[in-house]
Amino acid sequence: MTPGPATATPVNPAPVLELADVSISYSGIVPAVVGVDLMVMPGEIVGIIGESGSGKSTLAHSVLGLLPDSAQISGKTLSLNGIDMLGASEQAMRQLRGPAAAMIFQNPMTTFSPMHKLGRQLMDLLWRERGLSNKEKRQKILKALQDVGLPDPAARLEAYPFQLSGGMLQRVAIAAALLMRPSLLVADEPTTALDVTMEAQILHLMHEIRRNAGVSILMISHHLGVIAEICDRVAVMYAGRIVEEGPVDVIFADPRHPYTKALFACEPALIETGATRLPVIGGEVPRPVRIGCGFAGRCPQVLECCCNATPPWVAVGAGNVSHFSRCHRSAP
Amino acid sequence: MTSFIMRRIGLAAIILLIVAILLFSMMHLIPGDPTVVALGPRSTPEMREAFREMMGLDQPILKQLALFLGRLAEGNLGEDVWSKRPVLTMIFEVLPYTATLAVASFLWAVTLGILLGCFAVVHHGKWPDWLIGILSVGFVAVPSFVVALYSLLIFAVSLNWLPAIGAGTPGDFISQLKALVLPSFAIGLGWVGYVARLVRAAMIEAMGENYTRTLRSFGVSERRIIFRYALRQALIAVLSVIAIGFGGLLTGSVFAEIVFSRPGLGKMTYDAVMSRNYPLVMGTVLVTSGLYVTCMIIADVVTAWIDPRVRSAL
Numbered sequence: 001m002t003p004g005p006a007t008a009t010p011v012n013p014a015p016v017l018e019l020a021d022v023s024i025s026y027s028g029i030v031p032a033v034v035g036v037d038l039m040v041m042p043g044e045i046v047g048i049i050g051e052s053g054s055g056k057s058t059l060a061h062s063v064l065g066l067l068p069d070s071a072q073i074s075g076k077t078l079s080l081n082g083i084d085m086l087g088a089s090e091q092a093m094r095q096l097r098g099p100a101a102a103m104i105f106q107n108p109m110t111t112f113s114p115m116h117k118l119g120r121q122l123m124d125l126l127w128r129e130r131g132l133s134n135k136e137k138r139q140k141i142l143k144a145l146q147d148v149g150l151p152d153p154a155a156r157l158e159a160y161p162f163q164l165s166g167g168m169l170q171r172v173a174i175a176a177a178l179l180m181r182p183s184l185l186v187a188d189e190p191t192t193a194l195d196v197t198m199e200a201q202i203l204h205l206m207h208e209i210r211r212n213a214g215v216s217i218l219m220i221s222h223h224l225g226v227i228a229e230i231c232d233r234v235a236v237m238y239a240g241r242i243v244e245e246g247p248v249d250v251i252f253a254d255p256r257h258p259y260t261k262a263l264f265a266c267e268p269a270l271i272e273t274g275a276t277r278l279p280v281i282g283g284e285v286p287r288p289v290r291i292g293c294g295f296a297g298r299c300p301q302v303l304e305c306c307c308n309a310t311p312p313w314v315a316v317g318a319g320n321v322s323h324f325s326r327c328h329r330s331a332p
Numbered sequence: 333m334t335s336f337i338m339r340r341i342g343l344a345a346i347i348l349l350i351v352a353i354l355l356f357s358m359m360h361l362i363p364g365d366p367t368v369v370a371l372g373p374r375s376t377p378e379m380r381e382a383f384r385e386m387m388g389l390d391q392p393i394l395k396q397l398a399l400f401l402g403r404l405a406e407g408n409l410g411e412d413v414w415s416k417r418p419v420l421t422m423i424f425e426v427l428p429y430t431a432t433l434a435v436a437s438f439l440w441a442v443t444l445g446i447l448l449g450c451f452a453v454v455h456h457g458k459w460p461d462w463l464i465g466i467l468s469v470g471f472v473a474v475p476s477f478v479v480a481l482y483s484l485l486i487f488a489v490s491l492n493w494l495p496a497i498g499a500g501t502p503g504d505f506i507s508q509l510k511a512l513v514l515p516s517f518a519i520g521l522g523w524v525g526y527v528a529r530l531v532r533a534a535m536i537e538a539m540g541e542n543y544t545r546t547l548r549s550f551g552v553s554e555r556r557i558i559f560r561y562a563l564r565q566a567l568i569a570v571l572s573v574i575a576i577g578f579g580g581l582l583t584g585s586v587f588a589e590i591v592f593s594r595p596g597l598g599k600m601t602y603d604a605v606m607s608r609n610y611p612l613v614m615g616t617v618l619v620t621s622g623l624y625v626t627c628m629i630i631a632d633v634v635t636a637w638i639d640p641r642v643r644s645a646l
Contacts, residue, residue: 064549097551105549110542114641115564124560125550160640173546180550 014082015039016184016216017063017101022075024058024067031288032058032071034240037313040184045210045217047227047248049263050237053285057106059237060188060220064101065093081183098128101184102177107193108169112161118172119157125176144175148205167198174205178213185209188220203229224267228252236260238295240288246316246323256316256325259295293328303328333636333643340632344625349401351621355614356400360393371413372608383413387610409618410611419615423597427619429499430596433519433588434581436512440520442574445527449566452528453535453558464528471525476584480518480591487514497593515588519581526577527570534566541565568638575631579624 017040024033033055040046050056061067062078065085078085080100085093105111112121122141129137138157145153148171161169170190177185187206191199207230209215221227227234228248235245236257244257255261262281264270271279283298293299296306305328314330317323367380367389375383383389388396403410409419452464488496500508538544539562547557586598593599597616604612636642 066545066549094551094553097549103549105542105546107542111546113541113543113561113564115568115639116561124547124552124556127550127552127556160644162641163644176550 013042015041016044016081017218018077018079019059020075020077022059022062022073022078024055024062024071024073026072027070028072031240031290033062034288034290035075036237036240036242038235038242038245040216040218042183042216043210043214044233045206045219045231047219047221047231047234048237048242049221049224049227049234051222051263051285054237055240055288056220056222056237057188060103060186060218063184063186063218064097064103065090066097066103098125098180099182101186102180102182103186103188104170104173104177104190106189108166108173109161109193111169111173114161116160117157118159118161118164122157122172122176122179126179140179141175144179145172147178148172148175149201150175165198166194167201170194170198170202171205174202174209178209178215181213182215184216184218186218186220189222190219191226192221192223199226206230224264225269236263239286241294241326243293243295243327244323244325247321250317250321250323254323256323256330257295257327258299258301258329260325262298262300293326301329336636337629337633340629344629347625348618348621352401352404352618353397355617356397359610359614386411404618409615412612413609414607419611422600422612423615423619426595426597426600429594430582430585430589430598432508432512433516433585433594433596434578436516437520437523437581437584438574438578440517441523441527441577442570444520444524446531446563446567446570448524448528449531449535450558450563452532453539453562454555456536456539461532464532468525468528468532471521472529473525474521476518476522477587477591479521480515480588483514483517484591499594499596511592511594515585515592515594518591519584519588523574523577523581527574530570530573531563531566534569535562538562538565568635571638572631572635575627575634578631579627582620582623582627 017038019036019038022033022036023031025031036059038046038048038059048056048059058067058071062071062073063080063085065088067073073086075086080096083096083100085096088096112118119138119141123134123137126132126137126140129140132140141157142153145156150156150168150171156164156168156172164172174190185206190206191202194202203226206217206219210217217230219227219231231248233246234248234251235242236251236259237243238259244251244255244260251260252264255264259281265279266281281298286294286297288294291310292308293306293311296302299306309328311326311328312331313324313326314332315323316325316330365380367383367387368375371379371383388399391399407420409423411418412422415422448464448468452461455461484496487494494513495507495511496514498511500511502508535558539557544557544561547561548554582597584598585596586602588594589596589599590602597620601613601616601620603609604616
């Protein structure tokens with residue numbers, strides 16, 4: 001449970017990903033993400049943790065402009081490598097997908113077309129390399145597959161996705177993403193569909209990627225263990241908002257937001273043996289609200305102002321640790 | 333794969349056997365003396381007796397059935413009541429006309445249908461999509477005899493571009509091709525609409541699959557996603573429907589052959605029914621059923637073969 005070491009970064013480097021006050025809603029009426037601020041620095045692994053419906057997947061997809069047509073996105077800034085994505089045309093975003101940010105998805109079994117050989121699909125993903133012959137592309141792909149530890153890569157190119165296991169397919173997906181040499185890798189619950197052994201291997205692989213390729217990673221998960229394992233910083237998302245953010249060890253040692261505390265109390269690995277009742281957070285995940293605190297309805301420490309005023313973003317870290325919480329109780 | 337095909341063929345044989353038994357019973361279920369029904373009320377007793385003997389109608393019914401099936405197994409479909417020519421020979425004479433008609437209609441359906449479907453998907457949600465949606469439903473809804481009559485009026489009568497009747501001069505390919513255009517269009521147009529809707533629906537479904545999201549996340553162009561990936565998935569859906577539909581095209585040729593006075597299996601069946609030419613009716617219906625089940629087998633095999641998941645499971 002030790003977080004990865006913070007990589008040495010130059011003074012005031014430009015963030016790879018910057019979100020300021022980003023809101024996303026579906027069909028204009030259903031808010032999914034409300035006023036999110038987030039930054040990912042070069043070489044950093046940032047985790048977003050939250051339960052189903054908290055808006056974390058919507059947020060991840062918005063980074064690459066992959067939201068469905070029914071989604072509307074607004075805000076001050078959403079930039080990748082300093083390039084604004086909010087005003088970008090579909091054509092401009094298409095150019096950024098891959099080199100600026102690549103993505104790996106939740107279910108590796110459906111990541112690839114079931115009708116085409118993997119080799120064919122990987123070749124198509126390398127469409128930018130017009131200067132390379134098919135043979136050179138193939139060499140590149142084989143090398144990438146070897147790098148992610150896929151056994152017998154040449155045979156896999158001739159295979160269809162259903163002939164590989166979920167873990168192998170996720171390796172292929174990671175290899176494909178790395179072939180883009182992206183600045184940012186967005187991983188949307190990359191291990192949720194895998195068994196525990198595979199999960200450990202994939203997490204190890206992501207560590208190596210950061211070390212060897214210097215890629216920043218935005219890791220989406222609902223699994224505390226996964227976040228603790230590989231992230232430098234973690235943002236806790238609840239009902240469309242980021243409610244707490246800080247270095248992973250600080251948040252795990254000293255959670256400040258009532259939701260984060262409740263979430264940790266429910267972590268199976270941390271439940272005391274012999275407990276007669278499983279700890280749960282009472283109530284259900286509400287729809288994101290634009291005003292007030294989304295957790296107010298379930299919060300054990302709720303105040304009157306929680307329902308009608310959006311809590312402020314307060315620095316709660318000791319010294320110069322950047323630890324923030326969005327709670328009226330943390331407000332001075 | 334072989335056992336899969338063998339199972340299909342076995343199934344087809346059972347279907348054909350049932351068809352044959354139904355056809356056989358039909359003759360006995362029609363009210364009245366089958367000889368009178370066949371030969372008409374003004375036939376002489378000698379004629380009826382001769383017919384009875386020829387058809388084996390004087391034998392016990394199960395023996396008749398056994399004899400009938402035995403003859404079928406030998407490939408003997410009997411003789412035409414009037415001309416005394418073997419039914420099978422007569423069918424093989426007209427079969428090529430019907431087959432070309434069905435293939436031509438099929439080509440209309442596949443080429444126009446897939447083109448329109450793709451066009452609708454490329455412009456999904458915009459006016460071309462709507463227009464194609466309305467047109468496709470229209471194509472399906474308009475009965476083919478209306479298409480036949482109007483296309484006759486426009487292209488044969490008014491513009492005089494294409495012949496109104498017949499199958500063209502034998503041996504003259506261009507003339508035969510010209511004679512094929514209108515009838516095949518009349519039969520195929522409904523299928524154009526059907527295929528267009530099918531392609532559109534299947535491709536839109538494919539565009540919502542996770543793997544298309546993967547392709548998008550790598551900046552692969554929509555065009556490539558549509559034509560290399562979504563179309564492939566759509567073609568499977570189209571193929572299985574269309575191969576069964578091809579059997580329908582064979583049987584659907586009846587009316588086009590009558591309206592356009594083309595020789596063919598449909599017209600032969602129609603004439604045989606009108607003249608109560610039982611052996612010929614049985615023969616044409618059996619051959620049509622045979623073609624139908626053959627198309628079904630081909631459809632199953634091709635669908636299984638084109639989908640790698642199904643192919644490897646066989």
